[in-house]
Amino acid sequence: MGLFSFTQEIAMDLGTANTIILHNGNIVVDEPSVVALDRRSDKMIAVGERAKMMYEKENPDIRTVRPLRDGVIADFNACEQMMRGLIKKVNLGNRFFSPSLRMVIGVPSGSTEVELRAVRDSAEHAGGRDVYLIFEPMAAAVGIGIDVEAPEGNMIVDIGGGSTEIAVISLGGIVSNNSIRIAGDDLTADIQEYMYRQHNVKVGERMAERIKIAVGAALTDLGDDAPEDYIVFGPNRITALPMEVPVNYQEIAHCLEKSIAKIETAILSALENTPPELYADIVKNGIYLAGGGALLRGLDKRLTDKINIPFHVAEDPLLSVARGTAIALKNVNRFTFLMR
Numbered sequence: 313m314g315l316f317s318f319t320q321e322i323a324m325d326l327g328t329a330n331t332i333i334l335h336n337g338n339i340v341v342d343e344p345s346v347v348a349l350d351r352r353s354d355k356m357i358a359v360g361e362r363a364k365m366m367y368e369k370e371n372p373d374i375r376t377v378r379p380l381r382d383g384v385i386a387d388f389n390a391c392e393q394m395m396r397g398l399i400k401k402v403n404l405g406n407r408f409f410s411p412s413l414r415m416v417i418g419v420p421s422g423s424t425e426v427e428l429r430a431v432r433d434s435a436e437h438a439g440g441r442d443v444y445l446i447f448e449p450m451a452a453a454v455g456i457g458i459d460v461e462a463p464e465g466n467m468i469v470d471i472g473g474g475s476t477e478i479a480v481i482s483l484g485g486i487v488s489n490n491s492i493r494i495a496g497d498d499l500t501a502d503i504q505e506y507m508y509r510q511h512n513v514k515v516g517e518r519m520a521e522r523i524k525i526a527v528g529a530a531l532t533d534l535g536d537d538a539p540e541d542y543i544v545f546g547p548n549r550i551t552a553l554p555m556e557v558p559v560n561y562q563e564i565a566h567c568l569e570k571s572i573a574k575i576e577t578a579i580l581s582a583l584e585n586t587p588p589e590l591y592a593d594i595v596k597n598g599i600y601l602a603g604g605g606a607l608l609r610g611l612d613k614r615l616t617d618k619i620n621i622p623f624h625v626a627e628d629p630l631l632s633v634a635r636g637t638a639i640a641l642k643n644v645n646r647f648t649f650l651m652r
Contacts, residue, residue, distance in 0.1 A: 319441070321414045322402060323637035325451070326395070326431065328380045329473030329496060329604065331360075332634035333402055337642075339634065340402045345473075347394040348376045354389065359397035368516045382493040383420035383448075383475035385430045395438040412441035416641040416650065418633045420475045421447040422491025428651070444650040446640050447486060448472070448633050449479035452602040455636030456626045460484055460649075465590030466597055469579060469623075470633065471605025473497050476575055478582040480590055484649050488585040492578045496605050498571050500524055506567035511557045513546040524608075529561040530572050531610035539609065561609065572611070576618055583619070598622035602632040 323334040326345070333341040343360030344367075350357055351373050358366060367376045379391035399413070419431050428445060435443045449468040450460065458466050461484040470477040473496040479489040503520040507513050515523070526542040541558040548555045579599075583591065599621055601612060606629035615623045626632045640647055 319412050319414055321641055322399065323634065323641040324395075324415060324417045324435075325448075325634035325637055326380070326417050326419070327472055327633075328378070328383055328475070330630070331394070331398055332631065333398060334634055334638040334641075335402050337638050339631070341398050342631075342634075343398060343401075345380055345394065346376055346378050347390050347397065348374055349390060349393065351375050356393045356397055359394055360401070364518075368518055381474060382497075383472060383491075383495075384423065384427050385434060388430060388434065391430075392434045392437045395434055399438055413439050414442040414444075414641070414644075415440040416444045416446055416637045416644070418448045418451045418637050419445050420472075420491055421449050421477050421479055421486060421489045422475065444640070444644060444652060446637060446647075446650055447477075447479070447489075449477040449489065450481060450486060450649055451634075451636030451640060452477075452626070452632045453479075453481050453600070453636065454639050455632035455634065456600055456602065458600070464597070465586070465593035467582070467586075467594045467599045469575075469599060469601050469606075471495055471575065471601065471603040471608075472633075473604060476578065476603075476605065478579055480582065480586050480594065482590055482593075484647070486649075487587070487590060488582055490578050490582040490585075492574065494571050494574045494578075495603075496524075499528070499568050499605070499608075502567050502571055503528075503564060506563070507544065507546070507557070507559075508549060510563070510567075511544075511555075511559075512549050513544060513555050513557050514549050515544060515546050519544065519546065523559055523564065527559055527561040527564050528568070529565040529609040530568065530614045532562045532565045534561065534610050537609060565610075568608075572614070575605075576615065579615070579619060595621050598624050600624050600626055602626045602629045604630050 325332045344364040346363040348358040348363040377390040379387045480487040612623040
């Protein structure tokens with residue numbers, strides 16, 4: 313790091329639920345993708361963790377936004393403000409002038425040209441000089457430690473917050489991919505609706521997410537790994553009096569059934585489009601699960617039983633895409649699959 317090295321390199325996993333930024337291979341920012349804006353001036357009040365605390369609790373003068381929905385930028389201005397706010401949190405040493413940034417950003421594999429353009433423009437507005445994009449399943453594969461340039465097939469299922477990416481990778485490229493908009497957010501919405509219908513209790517998105525983390529499951533029988541019941545507090549939807557409802561994992565497994573079945577179908581359809589040679593490799597190597605959805609209890613076992621191919625959960629599923637973008641940043645000139 314000389315006195316005049318103005319180019320800083322950061323890797324970013326811009327997710328629907330969380331945004332992670334790595335600098336020099338270390339995680340420097342890992343915060344929720346939420347930004348709080350002043351309604352009158354549209355100035356940023358808070359970003360990340362602090363904005364998430366305000367989420368669903370705002371007064372009329374403040375609006376908290378999740379700028380990404382379904383893995384795609386839904387609110388361009390808010391996304392740009394959020395990226396700028398999070399990049400500011402990375403202490404890049406020099407306070408006097410902002411260095412030009414070289415960035416690698418993960419994007420969903422089902423993105424259209426327009427959506428890729430939106431991510432690139434946001435990054436450039438937030439101070440990126442060289443912006444490279446990498447498809448998320450590719451980044452996840454690199455982050456898990458798979459040799460993506462080898463002539464053998466590997467399959468990645470990345471269940472994020474807004475989209476589930478399923479890709480078969482060989483020779484540094486994506487052979488067949490399937491991107492569906494059923495992911496963590498939809499599971500949270502399922503729980504919200506289930507609590508409303510079944511228990512007559514209104515819960516917010518954040519509470520539903522806490523239920524998912526505490527007792528979320530993909531199997532109705534977990535054996536010894538069963539989590540304890542979670543007590544939910546909320547207003548009765550009819551009388552508006554406070555209620556206490558214990559929720560167990562079997563109920564949640566039932567209410568998530570439909571969405572998980574859709575993910576299964578998508579995995580099967582990606583396998584259908586896989587050439588037989590690569591299919592043989594996948595059966596031998598197994599399928600890797602990444603993203604926050606991989607943490608759902610019993611999901612790997614359920615998919616293994618259903619599809620008859622072993623599923624492996626990546627060792628740190630929430631960070632695999634981010635780690636992959638950081639490795640791609642170091643090998644910008646070598647990896648051919650980065651998009652300028």
